[in-house]
Amino acid sequence: MKKGDYDVLIIGLGIAGASLAWKLSQTNLKVLAIDSKPWNRFGDKPCGDAISKEHFDNLGMPYPQGKELEEKVEGIKLYSPDMKTVWTVKGEGFEIDSPNYVQRLVREAKDRGVEVLDLTTAMKPILSNNKVEGAVLFNRRTNEMMEIKAKITVDATGYSMSFRSKLPFEFPVTESLDDRDADVAYREVLYTKDDIEDYPYLKIFITQKASPGGYWWYFPKGPNKVNVGLGIQGGMGYPSIHEFYTKYLNYYAPDVDKERIIVKGGALVPTRRPLATIVWDGIAVIGDSAFTVNPVHGGGKGSAMISAYCVGKAILNAFENNDFSAKGLWSANECYIERYGAKQASLDLFRRFLQRLSDDEINYGMNRRVIREEDLLEASSSGDLQLSTAEKAMRVIMALGKPSLLFKLKTVAEYMKKIKEVYRHFPSDPKDLMRWKSNVDAIILDFNNALEK
Ligand SMILES: Cc1cc2nc3c(=O)[nH]c(=O)nc-3n(C[C@H](O)[C@H](O)[C@H](O)COP(=O)(O)OP(=O)(O)OC[C@H]3O[C@@H](n4cnc5c(N)ncnc54)[C@H](O)[C@@H]3O)c2cc1C
Structure with missing residues (x-):
């Protein structure tokens, strides 16, 4: 079996893992970052793709640009169920092309020395004295198993929680999710038949009838392209999300051209408070896997970046003190709670x-x-x-x-x-x-x- 030794192993290169790789590439730590997907699908997941600008400003992350930026957002219009009341909330943000943005972060991290392996899956943790000391990986490109040791292993595996869920029960980061604390969400990106009026504004439709426990959204990506979808609360025995989508699409997005779908797909979103702790001995958890999504609007990209930022700082701290235990990484919790977790x-x-x-x-x-x-x-x-x-x-x-x-x-x-x-x-x-x-x-x-x- 191939072997390797690193300071940090990052498992998962969605927005959370990519942001952390990008941050750590500015240090002299030896980092390996992996994802099960091929390079050209990093960051490709069903999403509304809206992120508030303040996250980039607060965290020192680069703005999306060129083809990474699909539209600059000026605010949100919130519609009551009967459509009689519309609240307009101003605020700058971006509609991003997530794969392009995430792949840029990973490319820049790689250029600065982070090693990146695509088509590589973390199969199980390596444990010693009740500490995580790396992971056993399988690389589908070379068809080989790898034993990777790392001082700190970061689970950025998204909603799958596929690494931390394999840790022994005594690790508090194994906390599981109640089905009702998640939303099932589905979206399509389509061209519209006519130009969209007021396209720098995102629209949110609150309706228990057409999206129980969630909402419908209509997020323009420029004047003639839109990301439209809905979320419904999980674990409630509601009909399938597709049933709601098909039934109400004409009502909430009458202008879409159903013959011209660019992409479609659904996924689950955690909608609760964060994990009680996002670090333990030799391990940190970021992004959806750490339940960092905003429980009310379901936006998780910005807060995934916050968790990456906090864990990045805690990792540097841990290396300064040569302490990779829960205590050595604890400042990640304090940072995350202060910036987002308490809210x-x-x-x-x-x-x-x-x-x-x-x-x-x-x-x-x-x-x-x-x-x-x-x-x-x-x-x-x-x-x-x-x-x-x-x-x-x-x-x-x-x-x-x-x-x-x-x-x-x-x-x-x-x-x-x-x-x-x-x-x-x-x-x-x-x-x-x-x-x-x-x-x-x-x-x-x-x-x-x-x-x-
Ligand atoms: C339909 C929908 C709409 C949404 N709309 C918005 C929105 O408008 N704005 C917003 O901010 N948020 C939105 N969200 C939430 C947002 O998409 C997520 O919070 C965010 O993308 C999570 O990023 P992540 O990096 O934590 O996880 P992911 O993007 O899921 O990345 C996890 C990565 O880990 C990899 N992986 C998993 N297991 C392993 C393993 N064992 N080994 C190697 N790799 C592994 C996966 O291949 C994947 O690439 C939406 C979610 C959904 C489902």
């Missing part, structure tokens, strides 16, 4: 609330401004749902028709605050992780019960 946990609660609302309640809430654009924007950027006292009083009067809705909203705001507080007290020592995690689990359970009342 994600509070949005996990908000998502549970939203998924239980009826179309009537959403129409009412949006139309009467029980929640307003600003509240939603604030909630989605910070994870706080603010309801000031005076406004609350006003809204009680206005919302007399639906007092239970307002009451629930208040409960949601309280719990969102509570869970963020618990995340603020994330333990500084890995040995306290399980105690902390049981506090988080208790809040989620309590919250679910409060919603059922």
